[in-house]
Amino acid sequence: MPPKSIAGYFKPLANAPAAAGTKRGLSDNARKAIAEAKEPAAKKSKVENGATVPNGAVAASSAGRASTRAELREALKTSHAKAFPLLELELDTLGEDWLVALQDELTKPYFLALKEFVVAEQKSKQVFPPAADIYTWSRLCPLKDVRVVIVGQDPYHDDNQAHGLAFSVRKGVKIPPSLRNIYKEMATEVPGFKVPLHGDLTEWAKHGVLLLNTSLTVRAHEAGSHANRGWDQFTAAVLKAVTTRSSSSSDKKGANGVVFMAWGAHAQKMAVGLDKKQHLVLKSAHPSPLSASRGFFGNGHFNQSNDWLRERYGPDGVIDWKGLGA
Numbered sequence: 001m002p003p004k005s006i007a008g009y010f011k012p013l014a015n016a017p018a019a020a021g022t023k024r025g026l027s028d029n030a031r032k033a034i035a036e037a038k039e040p041a042a043k044k045s046k047v048e049n050g051a052t053v054p055n056g057a058v059a060a061s062s063a064g065r066a067s068t069r070a071e072l073r074e075a076l077k078t079s080h081a082k083a084f085p086l087l088e089l090e091l092d093t094l095g096e097d098w099l100v101a102l103q104d105e106l107t108k109p110y111f112l113a114l115k116e117f118v119v120a121e122q123k124s125k126q127v128f129p130p131a132a133d134i135y136t137w138s139r140l141c142p143l144k145d146v147r148v149v150i151v152g153q154d155p156y157h158d159d160n161q162a163h164g165l166a167f168s169v170r171k172g173v174k175i176p177p178s179l180r181n182i183y184k185e186m187a188t189e190v191p192g193f194k195v196p197l198h199g200d201l202t203e204w205a206k207h208g209v210l211l212l213n214t215s216l217t218v219r220a221h222e223a224g225s226h227a228n229r230g231w232d233q234f235t236a237a238v239l240k241a242v243t244t245r246s247s248s249s250s251d252k253k254g255a256n257g258v259v260f261m262a263w264g265a266h267a268q269k270m271a272v273g274l275d276k277k278q279h280l281v282l283k284s285a286h287p288s289p290l291s292a293s294r295g296f297f298g299n300g301h302f303n304q305s306n307d308w309l310r311e312r313y314g315p316d317g318v319i320d321w322k323g324l325g326a
Helices: 006-010 019-023 028-038 056-060 069-079 084-093 096-105 109-124 136-140 177-189 202-206 231-243 264-271 301-313
Strands: 045-048 051-054 148-152 209-213 259-263 280-284
Touching: 069 084, 069 096, 084 109, 096 231, 109 231, 136 202, 136 209, 148 231, 148 264, 177 301, 202 209, 209 231, 259 264, 259 301, 264 280, 280 301
Parallel strands: 148 209, 148 259, 259 280
Antiparallel strands: 045 051
């Protein structure tokens, strides 16, 4: 199936129909958890200091939304006890400000169905990246620091490649063709850039570049095998969190906008609908060997992004594209 348009990615997701979860095959336990979550708070109770109080009081204690990892963990243990085991990976490994921003997604039917599918795949198949690396992008690049977004599709599906950052592989792993072309463009465009001997883009992520795949997992050696299972809806919520950051929060620069590098038809489809007064959308062909010569080479995106970031964030807001090391 083709990727959704930006209208699908950025319209409110809170009202996603419950049927979507059922269609993807929720287990009895997950259905019970969802049903419990829909019950009026007055019907659900727990014992606290010898007194019976509605479970709704858990959320109410934090103004309806958890503000820390520990607070969300405790709230979900009570409000979604049966589904809680499915969410422990997210609670343990999502970067904390992302976890707080995305907490409403975690108990939606589509996400519980997605997690059941992925967990089943992990038990019976080889799945990339390893579970601990699925949310690497969120730990290396906190939500408050995002200044550039680069979107891929699937994680790499060959052995030892995927580690939770789009286009990136760990040091010691052969550099994939698309990344080689990215380096080739940078060598002609970015002053002082020297092509590294590795494909690890961790330093970019640490300095504000969100390297996000639309699907966050894939079955080994089977491209697209986890597409259309719900990851696209979750990563839509990730992108929405980036583009709707509020300058009234602790992120004082949230209103300054981000650069969205839309390489290829997939990413460009996602970029439709972005507020171009608020954000910079740079479009070109994809860097893959099949298309790089049709508009990726010579696109000037790295310098254009820094020119725009310098105006919005000041001299300290630019990305050190050449800072990957040897």
